[in-house]
Amino acid sequence: MTVSPTGAVKHDDARQARSEAAARRLLLSHAYKGRKRFCPRCRDETVYILADGRLRCGACRYTFHELTGRFVNVGGLSCRDWLRLTRLFARELTASTMAEELGLAYNTVYRAVTVLRFAIVAAAPDASQILFGETGRAMGYDGGRIVMSRDTASEGPIPVFGIIERPDWTFVDLVPDMRVEHVVHFNLSFSLKVARLGKVVYTDRYQHYDALMFCGGDDVRRYADILDRTPFLDTRRGGFWSFAQSRLRRFNGVSARRFPLYLKELEFRYNHRNEDILPILLTYLCSLVPKREQSDLF
Structure with missing residues (x-):
């Protein structure tokens, strides 16, 4: 580790792990954080090693590997990759650029990046609300399994998020029971100001939120007649919205129901904008994939 001129810690571990064995040791250090090995199913620490190198839980008898049940175990990449x-x-970097630099297929990289985004969501304060509701199912999160090929075009309503911004942080909150139809109603009946950035529709202040926001998908033109281009976010300089706009423009082809992954990624990046996020991402990547019956633990 070194310190950058801005004072942020520079994490060099990913550069130093030049072999698969070294990479695995590094990921395991993020997975267990100095704790004893424990069972990913029941969390008991009574674990012993089998002759073939696998582990078995002495409490529930579950047999597993050291990275079983963790995000890093999804996608089929080596530890070094x-x-x-x-x-x-x-x-x-974009997925296409990463694929070129890594010498991997684009679909492989896209899947891995999606897993990373799910890991970011799983670490958020509202992870259970997002992952274990209709929003999670639409994104392809099936009670602990990540389903990449799922067609969600006709499933469920488009989720609406509320943006809460403070001087040093922002929170992107899935608004309970809020529907796109409600936003349209507030605009038409109560003059709630609305604007659009590509497929992303956002409003003026609403209750304790600085804005409501959703992705209109391919049919975003249906909201064109409710536009009023002076909402609160557009009156501010700096802050989360300035940080997010240029990045949102790079997210081409995002579906309305996968949009929450990108929005929560922006929340994470903004809230850690003065830090080296690599060690945080590695910890998230090596965390256990939350399952419905374990959701109260996350």
Whole structure:
């Protein structure tokens, strides 16, 4: 580790892990954080090693590997490739650029980046609300499994988020029971100001939120007649919205129901904008994938 001129810690582990064995040791250090090995199913620490190198829980008898049940175990990448990819993701490279630099297929990289985004959501304060409701199912999160090929075009309503911004942080909140139809109603009946950035529709202040926001998808033109281009976010300089706009423009082809992954990524990046996010991402990547029956633990 070194310190950058801005005072942020520079994490060099991903550069130093030049072998698969070293990369695995590094990821395991993020997975267990100095704790004893424990069962990913029941969390008991009575674990012993089998002759073939696998582990078995002495409490529930579950047999597993050291990275079983963790985000890093999804996608089929080697530990070294995960480290290299996460370093590039931290630098905000596109999936196509990452695929070229890593020498991997685009679909492989896109899947891995999606897993990273799910890991970011799983670490958020509102993870259970997002992952274990209709929004999570629409995104392809099935009670602990990430389903990449799921067609969600006709499933459920488009989620609406509320933006709460303070001087040093922002929170992107899934608004309970809020529907796109409500936003349209507030605009038409109560003059709630609305604007659009590509497929992203956002409003003026609403209750304790600085804005409501959703992705209109391919049919975003249906909201064109409710536009009023002077909402609160557009009157501010600096802050989360200034940070997010240029990045949102790079998210081409995002579906309305996968949009929450990108929005929560922006929340994470903004709230850690003065830090080296690589070690945080590695910890998220090596965390256990939350399952419905374990959601109260996350």
